[in-house]
Amino acid sequence: MRKYFTVFILFIFSLSQAQELNCTVTFNTDQVAATNQQVFKTLQKSLTEFLNNTKWTDKTFKGPEKINCSFFFNVLSYNNVDQFTAILQVQASRPIFNSTYNSPILNINDKDVSFTYTEFQNLIFNPNSFDSNLLSILAFYANMIIAVDADSFSPEGGTKALENAMNIVNNAQQTQEKAWTSNGNQNRYYLVNDMISPTYAPFRKAIYEYHYGALDKMSDNLKEGKEGIRKALKTLREVSNVRPNAYLTRVFFDAKADEILNIFTDGPKVDITEVVDNLNRLSPTNSSKWSQISY
Incomplete structure (x- = not known):
């Protein structure tokens, strides 16, 4: 019994060392203040756990190596069922050698964010399919953060993460939403497509x-x-x-x-x-x- 307990503890410890992001998620609901706020608290907690607990790469990131980032959702509308529209600001930074300074590496303002979410639903990302706009948006920006961070440490170090982000874009083409397609303008498609080009x-x-x-x-x-x-x-x-x-x-x-x-x-x-x-x-x-x- 003790053997299995030890293995379990080691497994949990390895997971705590594996994830890449140290992310905070915030929702501004001033424009929908009259609605039930509990769903936003649940959503904030779920997204934070999803971004921080998902293993995005095959590399091990120890605590200090995790990438500090934030996802700020300015909610524009919520229909009190499961439909959300928002503006999303994604920011990330990386530490500078021999200093306490963190340099901003990404600051994206995505004005075309819409998704469905039912309170307490499981958030499980499959990189080989398009399951929801919410999961794809989160996974896309997680990979973009990792890509830019890796590029800042080694020449084209973020190539694998960019390929993952491009795969997410390709899977999302079925939605025909302009933020995912070449029919848009300065959107998710062009962000990763241009970086790979x-x-x-x-x-x-x-x-x-x-x-x-x-x-x-x-x-x-x-x-x-x-x-x-x-x-x-x-x-x-x-x-x-x-x-x-x-x-x-x-x-x-x-x-x-x-x-x-x-x-x-x-x-x-x-x-x-x-x-x-x-x-x-x-x-x-x-x-x-x-x-x-x-x-």
């Missing part, structure tokens, strides 16, 4: 150069780290040269604009003429921020 290979290269090649070196040499960011922005410029106003360029700056501003307005001075020029060309919508970077 060789046309946008410099984007993934820039992710690696920016994080592993620059931020992770700042604790040793802040100026060298800034030079690394300048190199990463120059690489990202290759995407803009081929596809001006590319979706992935916007994705990059939705996560990184404030961080870049903070980096280049503090610490040792470097030649930022090229940096500011590239920033204005890559993300003109943030020109007011780039104007605060002094030469």
